[in-house]
Amino acid sequence: MSAVILALAAGAVIGLALGALGGGGSVLAVPALIYLLGFTPVAATTASLVIVSVTSATALAGHAREGGVRWGTGLLFAAAGIVPAMLGGAAAGRLPNTVLTGAFAVVAAVAAIRMLRRRPAPESHRPVRPGRAAAAGAGLGAVTGVLGVGGGFLAVPALVGVVGLRMRAAVGTSLLVITVNSLAALALRAGTADGLDWAVIGPFAGAAILGAWDGKCLASKVSGPALQRIFALVLLAVAAFMLIDAVAV
Numbered sequence: 001m002s003a004v005i006l007a008l009a010a011g012a013v014i015g016l017a018l019g020a021l022g023g024g025g026s027v028l029a030v031p032a033l034i035y036l037l038g039f040t041p042v043a044a045t046t047a048s049l050v051i052v053s054v055t056s057a058t059a060l061a062g063h064a065r066e067g068g069v070r071w072g073t074g075l076l077f078a079a080a081g082i083v084p085a086m087l088g089g090a091a092a093g094r095l096p097n098t099v100l101t102g103a104f105a106v107v108a109a110v111a112a113i114r115m116l117r118r119r120p121a122p123e124s125h126r127p128v129r130p131g132r133a134a135a136a137g138a139g140l141g142a143v144t145g146v147l148g149v150g151g152g153f154l155a156v157p158a159l160v161g162v163v164g165l166r167m168r169a170a171v172g173t174s175l176l177v178i179t180v181n182s183l184a185a186l187a188l189r190a191g192t193a194d195g196l197d198w199a200v201i202g203p204f205a206g207a208a209i210l211g212a213w214d215g216k217c218l219a220s221k222v223s224g225p226a227l228q229r230i231f232a233l234v235l236l237a238v239a240a241f242m243l244i245d246a247v248a249v
Contacts (some may be wrong), residue, residue: 006036007200011207019059019215051205053182056175059212063172074176080134081141088145098246104147105243111157112235136162152178
């Protein structure tokens with residue numbers, strides 16, 4: 001199967017996840033780029049940031065038009081996580097790859113289990129405390145920095161469980177957090193963009209954008225609790241895959 005066809009298929013799946021669930025893009029993009037398309041880990045991480053940034057921004061626009069984004073909370077989350085993410089990234093350089101992969105799997109599994117066990121989020125927003133939002137954003141930034149991902153798969157559980165947003169608002173707001181964090185990380189990785197295969201990245205990103213629109217339509221037809229369960233199951237699958245990969249190494 002050609003690289004372009006694989007890129008189109010992988011991009012469609014990742015866009016669907018981002019549009020419907022508000023996260024999971026970078027988690028799926030990096031393995032797809034490495035295992036399906038033959039990118040090196042460094043190139044895959046940089047390429048995934050390009051893909052996730054564009055796709056998240058596109059999906060964010062759709063959610064914003066329907067009032068599904070809590071801008072203040074999202075910007076506070078993103079701003080509070082910038083410095084912890086930088087410190088976490090510095091610490092990650094001193095950790096073995098197997099430790100990082102195992103830690104990623106554990107964090108994803110814990111987030112998924114918490115979402116499966118908690119009661120459905122309220123159908124109306126409750127007041128958001130800036131302190132709690134900033135603290136959660138800082139913690140998310142630190143974990144994102146250490147694990148080297150966009151953080152959307154952790155942003156949704158944090159926005160639901162810590163801040164108290166209902167699922168649909170958490171989905172839209174997480175896209176704002178993903179977009180800001182991905183663009184910031186991409187700016188720091190500008191030097192690693194040389195030599196990227198844009199003939200593959202272009203179709204990948206295009207399919208992801210189209211998939212994100214379909215994902216948004218899916219989100220409008222599925223109940224909040226159902227989206228929460230789907231998201232948790234996706235996290236468990238990712239955690240299992242990465243744990244197996246860490247043990248195999």
